[in-house]
Amino acid sequence: MDLNYTPEQIAFRHEVRDWLQANVPRTALKSFDTAEGFEQHRQWEQTLAQGNWGMVTWPKEYGGRGCNLIEWLIFEEEYYRAQAPLRVNQNGIFLLGPTLMEYGTPEQKERFITKMASGEEMWAQGWSEPGAGSDMAAIRSKAVREGDEYVLNGQKVWSTRAVFADWVFCIFRTDPTSERHHGLSFILVPLDAPGITVRPIPQLNGLPGFAEIFFDDVRVPVANCLGGEGEGWNIAMATAGFERGLMLRSPARFQETAKRLVALYREHANDIVDLSVEDAVVKSFMDAEAYALSTYQTASRLMKGGKIGSEASVNKISWSELDQHMHETAMRILANNAELLPDANTEATVGNWLEGFLFAQSGPIYAGTNEIQRNIIAERLLGMPRK
Amino acid sequence: MDLNYTPEQIAFRHEVRDWLQANVPRTALKSFDTAEGFEQHRQWEQTLAQGNWGMVTWPKEYGGRGCNLIEWLIFEEEYYRAQAPLRVNQNGIFLLGPTLMEYGTPEQKERFITKMASGEEMWAQGWSEPGAGSDMAAIRSKAVREGDEYVLNGQKVWSTRAVFADWVFCIFRTDPTSERHHGLSFILVPLDAPGITVRPIPQLNGLPGFAEIFFDDVRVPVANCLGGEGEGWNIAMATAGFERGLMLRSPARFQETAKRLVALYREHANDIVDLSVEDAVVKSFMDAEAYALSTYQTASRLMKGGKIGSEASVNKISWSELDQHMHETAMRILANNAELLPDANTEATVGNWLEGFLFAQSGPIYAGTNEIQRNIIAERLLGMPRK
Amino acid sequence: MDFTFSEDQLVFCDSVKQFLQKEVTADSLRTGWDSQTGRDEALWQQMVELGLTAMLVPEQFGGLGMSELDFVLLAQECGRVALAEPLVETALVATPLLACQADRDARCATLLEKIATGERRVAVGHAVNPTVSDAHIADYLILPSGNEIHLLERERVSLIPLQSVDPSRRLFKVEWRPEEETLLVNGARGVSAMAATLNRGALGAAAQLIGLAEAMVDMTVQYTTDRFQFGRAIGSNQALKHHMANCAVKTEFAKPALYRAAYTVSQRPVHADFAVSHAKVAAGEAALLAAKNGIQSHGAMGYTWECNLHIWMKRAWALDKFWGHSGFHKNRLHQWLMNPNAKIGADKTFGEQHKI
């Protein structure tokens, strides 16, 4: 165990910091769930890509820097410290990208990874269906092969980013006689293909963070199938593994929230009459630290050849409930100003806490509800009986 | 709604207070889970009975005062306020007594209620069996009728007070071909009957608060069957209804604990560094008040002809988690003196908090675990689907 | 000693409940979001006709002369339907304040008569709230300034709208100047009127919070019963059952605290601080938990704008903090508990000792 950064790691941190300082937009971008904000964020992705900072862990050939996980953590720490914009293409770079590298054909890699990395093509995610939320194997959307094409019909829901994105990756049932997780295929679909209708789904804040997608005889080349026909379930599981794993929920995000919470607490220290807020702030800070420490531990282990196991579920519960707790605490500190929207006509604006509070409500739900994660921990990590 | 006591109620309160002041033993009795303490408590029951204060809601013919529920609540408030001894015969007076009055034959009432009321006969409760804890219908102990007698064989467990009590009420399977809750009978058994072996089960504090009872060809007259052969399940449910209902968990008990907790908190206010303790104390007090208010509400409703419904499960969760929370809070205030036994050789003695803390651990478990109570609330009160 | 509502109270509540359930729906609330005032004039007139604005107006001013206790169940029903109209603020909070001053101040008498008939509406400001709700549709505003309370025509103030997370709420910062002719009451009477107003405001918020909590539990139970996953209703999962059971426990124990508070406010208002703060904290906790467990049990659907749950959640988040947030009220309870003269214990639940 050595908890000192190497001189190279320190140098890398400074390089990241300097670049971000020079390049992060001075004024906050609009939400990427608006058309204008989406384009602003796309622009930012292109800026990142031009500096080769789009995805530092990717190999150099794809515009990455071949960073290891510790370097990735350092990058993320600096990224959140600099209050750089959220990653609009996270479905692409964190989920589909790694999956493509592992399972894609050389042609698929060339066609898709480069444009994803360059910020040219933005990706939506399309797994859930009405009636198949947590139960992903209940998929009914169909892909029927006709010559060199699949003809797609059906409906996806909870597609994040689908309102403004360029492409979507989905699972379709390619074997009509199959059931549950058999006979599924993982298919990449351009969102401007004829026969596609995207219906935005506004979320708690009124903005369309996800959408329903309707497929009506949509035709895509069979070359758009990733990992082989009928392999959809395995590919999706691999992708979901990435989702629930390290990359998407960087500890730096929560540490910076905890830092802002401590600042908010200090600022209001004199008018807080509810002394249990102190406890909630201390807890927030400890839990954010613990999440960071745990991630460093996992990263260190993976770099020595370990594998990600059920940490994924433990992590999911941890970050989502931490995020919720931090924002609830901020609401308690802001007290009766907490309900005011950030653009409200007042100096008592609550900044981004309310927006963050709304978003935090989704944490324990998406990427597998926390109830399901607790089942997984009990059954797989602890070995409790299934039925 | 009228939240003033009537002059009669106020007079009754004073009568109770005066009698208790004159009669409550000046020094605390030993635990009734010791032989010596049990006899001390039996003595106290006899003292209560002599003053007709043993069970104020009972009819006068059984040594009661025919009090209504509000008067009962007043009595309980004064009883706990006076720090009067715990009721060693609670299985008798709160559970079996009301059941006998409702379902007993005239002979059974005469034989059992009077001696129960006078403090002459103490009762144990014998429902659970190994392998049939929460699942009360899985009972295997048998009663075979031979002439005017039942021959009892089998085993009971978690029998509270059975180590020192005189009688036990149990459920036996009288129909050997029956299953689950059919074919059961509710039978009263003297604990000195030949063929009975009582094995004490020490609890967390080392004292035998309950016992296993082994029945080896024990013979009792068929007249000891309460409510008719085969009616055991219904009788037991009625008794359990009383158990989970109003009588056993008097709000006064928790209000007095909350009062002691506030006093403990005030006493330590200057050396408490953990400010969330304040919140825990306020919460304790509020919850104890709420439990009292809720009980007054239910009592008022019942006096107007209402029935007890699923309040029972709501109450069970409420008092047991309140009791646990109050004792955990006391442990936090006592900090590193909390682990010391009350008879420890030191002035830093923690009084009865540790003993209470140990006892509070059982609250969420006995009389139907809180998990089962939550199922009941969800399914019966809220109507959620069973499977 | 009788801790039940009268048959009359229950029957009237039931008729109001039926009226509200019929007239105030998620659709009608959504319609209001897009309208200019966010308020429905016709609905208000229906409520006036039912006598709801007249309930706490003394009989001598054309009202029904009823009490806060009579109104509390109705306030719960207003919460249950997430009513946007300021009925609770008008009838429960503003009216008794005016009634208190009516024998000394002719403006109050006139205003009370017109509140009863639905011709006038009043909005109330208070030091614990950073904003005044529904000031835009009020004819008069009651506003605090130090120990003074002033009564002003809306034309005399300037309103700066602020947006709440709850699109049904209309909040305003009020800019105004106290003048001699606007003074309603001051000195010790002003302080005590302000304290009583706070308690009524908190009582009204608490009642609505419980109604909101119960409504969220009901809609979540319905959703989890109808929604199937892995071949069965998701509500058959023990985790979701326990989420809802926990909400029910909170709500069931907040209700008697609410009713005790309503009784105390109406019968012994100067001793009501403790009871009101208890009710507000307990009701807030019940509503916040129902919101949290409600959205969690709805899954992704609960996170959408089109699912109605958020209408109730947002109102709960807002009212939990309005008329004194949890910390404010817990602090009052704490102050009282730390007072060595505070009479607490099993025999002290009812009585005049609950003064903070």
Next chain:
Amino acid sequence: MDFTFSEDQLVFCDSVKQFLQKEVTADSLRTGWDSQTGRDEALWQQMVELGLTAMLVPEQFGGLGMSELDFVLLAQECGRVALAEPLVETALVATPLLACQADRDARCATLLEKIATGERRVAVGHAVNPTVSDAHIADYLILPSGNEIHLLERERVSLIPLQSVDPSRRLFKVEWRPEEETLLVNGARGVSAMAATLNRGALGAAAQLIGLAEAMVDMTVQYTTDRFQFGRAIGSNQALKHHMANCAVKTEFAKPALYRAAYTVSQRPVHADFAVSHAKVAAGEAALLAAKNGIQSHGAMGYTWECNLHIWMKRAWALDKFWGHSGFHKNRLHQWLMNPNAKIGADKTFGEQHKI
């Protein structure tokens, strides 16, 4: 940057784990309750032979010259078996204190040698603890008095036994008088030695608490898998699964905090306050939750003296409060967070900034 234990550390821990699991059982612990000292001389000698008492003794005094980081996993294993012997107090808490003074004080050098060989045992008092544990079997006691630390033969003090809820613990109030000849260190050095001792004490307690938590979860999982009710294993109920999953989450996130604390204590002891307090609070919470959910999942069986669970529960309740209770350590964290110079944020997890 490498946040893993070395292969050597893991292999050694594993061998000690196997040894402890074999030698220390619920039965052997129960036997200890009825014995005069409550301690097993033969077991102690076996631990000495494994080198456990010598681990943190510097090599020049016949020890292995290892660090707190090397020991932390072993302390976790001591907790896992609920070891009654004062191995953690001796090896992790007392030894480094003596080692610090050894070049200035010949008594320490001699004592260290004899601790390594198992000939002497030392008990440690500290202002945060009202009692000294295992003073009755110690040859020497290290005791604080103001800024001074004294070293006394047991014969020089008088011991008043106090009973703990945990029958394995042997606690004593110590009556003694500081004298010139018993002085070990004073002044600023005394203060800093005392502060470091507190951190090592809390670290040792935290490590044991995590071991206790994991053991309670393991035995509860086993029990709920074996125990059938309503025709199926009770552990198949989602409520019990979630009870255990919640424990696992707490424990999994307490562990890295513990290991960071151990690293910081061994590498940058003067900056360890923050890391230690974090670890102690998190480990205490994990152990208390495992106790609470453990007994709840066991049902009535968990409430009995014959079920082994209470052995672990009681140790958890005691150690959660020993070497600084949760409130004490949270207060240290709070003080630090309120310091405007505290460097916090995503890039500050590791480094020297964690000084309170």
